[in-house]
Amino acid sequence: MQEPQRSGPLLQVTGLKRYFGSGHETSKHATIKAVEDVTFQLRAGETLGLVGESGCGKSTTGRMIVGLEQPTTGAIAFRGQDLSGLSAKEWRAKRRELQIVFQNPQSALDPRLSVRRQIREPLDLHRIGAPSEREAAVTELMEAVSLPHELGNRFPHEISGGQAQRVVIARALTLKPSLIVCDEPVSALDVSVQAKVVALLEELQARLGVSYLFISHDLRVVKMLSHRVAVMYLGQIVEEGLTDELYDEPLHPYTKALLSAIPDIAMALRRHDSRRIVLQGDPPSPAAPPAGCHFHTRCPFARERCRHEMPALRAIAGEGITHKARCHFAEELKVAS
């Protein structure tokens, strides 16, 4: 594994935007702002959790980072190199370093290929090692993700969802990437299997030093393995901080609402804050996000200023520099609680 540069983050995402739709003024095909001004960084060996409701743009963000989608504007710098200027051929080479693990493992595997061939394919594609070495590498990878040897000749329909996700993870690891985007990797799995896969991801990180961008709607899973967490709402990051900071003392009303919906976390929070915030209704359509603060339509603390002026993501006074929120009144709300 290549030692990451000490200076600078592994991944620097700046002002990332992704708009879908024609962009014409006609109301019928309105532009959907799936991702709107997302900025974050990720260091080598670190896990950043990206949470939010479905449709908030978290998956689109992940797909842009691994080059499955083109950003409308914004920069994605990997080891200081901007990825947006890469040609298709350069991207194929770059994919050795950037891999993605999908939500539904069974459908992410070609139904015609045996487990061993699925894992081996990236090695063949990138012509890594001699053919005999590749077989040995596959065996090693299967052991690394604790897949029993005898599963090697099975086909995807003959293995369980948890086993399939291990195959997908092994396949992502084949190329020894330095960053894996995990797009809801455990959401399709049973809770007992979820814990095992999360433990596997953590163990692999400790051993290989790989970084994860861990995308999930499940705040409990994110808490288990993220060093830092970013919360997304309608295409924007509304709060970002170290995992403990964010879960112990959420600053943004949206984060508070999400956390207070989880019983055990809410219990711990109630020691600081007696109010439980219940979100009303569905998030507004990303085709027509509300003016001002995107969250003001559902925010119990919304005031006049929130309706007109969009807040910036900023460090909040009295908190560490690592803890940022996109709320005009974060300080006040903190005092009030």
Place this chain on the structure above:
Amino acid sequence: MNKGMLTTKLVRGLLTIWLIVSFTFIALNLSGDPIEALVGDQASPAVIAHYREKFGLDRPLWEQYLSYLGNIVQGDFGLSLSDQKPAVDLIAAALPYTLRLGLTAFIFGLILGIVLGIVAALNRNSWIDRFVMSFAVLGFSLPNFFLGILLILLFALRWRVLPSAGADTAWHLVLPVITLGTHFAGIFARFTRSAMLEVLNKQYMVASRAKGAPRLRRILWHALPNAAIPIVTVVGLKLGDLVAGSIIVETVFAWPGIGRLLVGAVTSRDFAVVQAILIMVAVTMVLANFAVDFIYTLIDPRMRAVPQEGRRP
């Protein structure tokens, strides 16, 4: 495919053939008196009786049926009424022509259809897609006799560049192959397009892109084999249909194959030849279905029965 499945399919295939053989017998017996067609309605009763006896048509129907079945099992399809040769010999003489035309057109249509289908799927909803699909609809909805006559008019009569009838040279093959092949290509293009579209949206296609697989490899290695099931199904059906499908084209282009033999035999109520051809078509169909079932198991591991154990959780 395990032994049990194989036996079932074999029994079903034989049953199908028997049904067709019997149905042919019944249908032809209902359709009118072959002797009349042979000797004409002016013939004396003695002549008619002579021929009846000669072909065994004076015996009771069930007896005719049983001896007919027995003969078929021995590979004897009887003598042609019109020229007294064994029906099998007539077919054997015509078959190479049908195969030459049919298989050439089939392979031409298969390659063209699959390529067009893939191109259409990859350019979904673009003008390329619309153009290809218009061609496909035209290809399989234009009647063969219309397209055939159109081609003869243009290439043989107006521009005089290609022959319009017969089977003497390779040039004679061009127009009938285009006529028949366009029909195949239209059908295969449609099936390939829809099967490809379904597969292209699957997550493993995105995954293969994320792995860094080049576009051509993704299409030919991941997408096409997974889209092959519906394509193989319709290819098998059409392959079984090859002889029957060439009847019109062979008639239009005066191609001396099975199709033309059949048309002639039907008009002259030549029992033995019609029966033999129908049975041959039926057997081809059954064999094509066999082949399709076998190819399924080759291309899709989910179709393979696992004898020793079921699906493990």
